[in-house]
Amino acid sequence: MSETTPESAQGTTRKVRVFLVDDHALFRAGVRTELDSITDEVEVVGEAGTVGEAVAGIAAKLPDVVLLDVHMPDGGGAEVLRQVRPTHPAVVFLALSVSDQAEDVITVIRAGARGYVTKTISSQELVRAVCRVAEGDAVFSPRLAGFVLDAFADRPGSAPISDPELDLLTPRERDVLRLLARGYAYKEIASELFISVKTVETHVSSVLRKTQLSNRYELSRWASDRRLV
Structure with missing residues (x-):
């Protein structure tokens, strides 16, 4: 087989x-x-x-x-x-x-x-x-x-x-999630990844939808459970 x-x-x-x-x-x-x-x-x-x-x-x-x-x-x-x-x-x-x-x-x-x-x-x-x-x-x-x-x-x-x-997330969404879980502000994430704040917001919204979570604190715990941080 x-x-x-x-x-x-x-x-x-x-x-x-x-x-x-x-x-x-x-x-x-x-x-x-x-x-x-x-x-x-x-x-x-x-x-x-x-x-x-x-x-x-x-x-x-x-x-x-x-x-x-x-x-x-x-x-x-x-x-x-x-x-x-x-x-x-x-x-x-x-x-x-x-x-x-x-x-x-x-x-x-x-x-x-x-x-x-x-x-x-x-x-x-x-x-x-x-x-x-x-x-x-x-x-x-x-x-x-x-x-x-x-x-x-x-x-x-x-x-x-x-x-x-975790497989539902794109590589860029994982990058954003990792930095978000480390306590970065949206503006800092945008600077780190060379993208706009609006794009960061779009990625975070997408991650929240895919994970069915409500806020960044739940996302941080979710990311920590998967050792993304």
Whole structure:
């Protein structure tokens, strides 16, 4: 299985095949319904509620991406990874959990997951995250990337880390946000970046809209969580 999104003989990109692993049946049903209703980029090909069901189902379906819960009664996501990855290394795992604890993040990443997003993620962001890990990127919810960077700082050849929300911003918007979070006034940002104050205001308005935040103080906290400052 290629690390890039598979294509048919006609050159048409096919759907990313997804397998759901979560011990809550209602949650699995909700994710399946959401993914089926908002996009034709992904296709849910199977689901499981236990480690044993997950290992057998993944081996049978050979999905592109497994959406994997971290905590389950019979061993959790890390155990699924330990049992599946040695025999099916091409299957990509994306952890999807209510937990944002560093220990949980590091455990599943060390076990072989390609990314980690929390269940507060929107349906559209989840689709983007699934497609990104299928293409070979590493994807993390806000602030979780820092845990991974700290844990793997000394490891060479680390995979690039992606933040679905941060990816919405243009490079110039990131520059403006970084200076804004450092306490620069609009006039100082304009001088630093050689743009007009009006352009700075336009970029800030765009960042506020994309992040759905209300003011520069919330933006500063948002930028700090992503280590932009």
